[in-house]
């Protein structure tokens with residue numbers, strides 16, 4: 001019976017594979033056609049899982065001059081785990097738009113918040129409250145930089161480039177590596193980096209990670225609500241680029257059990273007071289506040305209130321235990337790390353190493369500002 005299931009899964013995997021193949025160079029021919037006056041706007045939103053992204057496109061008569069020119073739109077929430085079929089119209093409220101690197105030219109992508117039929121926010125709309133908190137803390141100029149880690153997979157769910165019937169050699173040579181035996185999927189990373197630059201997303205770097213086929217890019221520093229908007233849009237770009245290459249992106253915080261590193265979304269944070277001479281005092285006081293809200297933060301740091309991060313925050317593989325709060329200079333086994341340079345300069349920022357790779361950056365940045373800036 002088990003064999004039968006296995007066989008069936010393989011068959012489905014094969015079918016999906018052949019289905020997914022179209023020739024991307026043929027598409028080029030059509031994308032070069034004169035587009036005319038109208039503009040394509042790709043509306044993007046977060047679905048009911050709190051992790052998945054969805055999108056659909058509408059034509060606009062003209063390029064928007066500001067956000068106000070972008071119409072509210074709607075979609076079938078019941079097909080996104082967000083509404084009952086009998087009351088399924090869910091609303092898209094544009095919040096920020098970006099140049100579209102896939103269609104190019106004047107075409108845009110539009111990040112949206114989601115609202116239910118009764119005009120209340122959906123359960124996975126974490127942005128609304130995040131924006132309210134950011135507004136309250138505006139005068140402290142909160143900056144964020146998120147290090148987004150992720151894993152590339154084949155369409156059968158196995159890490160990209162790993163031997164099909166076994167494992168690559170143990171961790172050691174892969175972090176920031178070069179060379180065909182050590183690097184798995186660089187084309188995707190390069191294409192994504194350029195796509196982010198094109199879209200005006202403040203991507204600040206990228207590196208290969210400790211586990212083969214695992215990568216990281218950083219977005220930031222950006223102020224306030226922009227972190228959430230830009231990180232979500234950068235994830236959308238990554239999924240689209242990888243789709244072009246026929247590769248799957250996983251944001252699972254521990255895609256491979258055993259002696260393989262997990263994936264996080266280290267969140268670097270500062271306020272104006274932390275960034276000026278003597279700011280280390282403000283950083284220390286912030287760490288003291290964080291130490292008193294560990295559980296609340298763990299709940300906000302993955303979409304399943306700590307369940308996903310439980311597999312990752314074990315105390316091994318450069319993580320701290322999910323059960324304890326700790327802080328230290330240059331220590332990668334702590335909840336909070338003060339970078340060595342910050343300790344030496346006496347000002348700068350702190351790094352919260354707890355957020356999971358599949359976290360909602362709206363939830364993460366919101367709770368950090370509540371705890372540190374608003375004493376809520």
Ligand code: ADP
Pocket residue numbers: 143144145146147204205218219220221266268269270275348349351
């Ligand atoms: P790590 O050494 O932990 O791997 P990275 O270089 O990957 O660090 O990421 C550091 C992040 O910190 C970058 O996203 C950067 O934009 C961000 N950052 C730098 N200075 C600040 C600051 N003052 N406030 C918030 N974030 C910052």
Ligand code: MN
Pocket residue numbers: 147216
């Ligand atoms: Mn990093």
Ligand code: MN
Pocket residue numbers: 147149209216
């Ligand atoms: Mn990393």
Ligand code: MN
Pocket residue numbers: 147266351
């Ligand atoms: Mn880090």
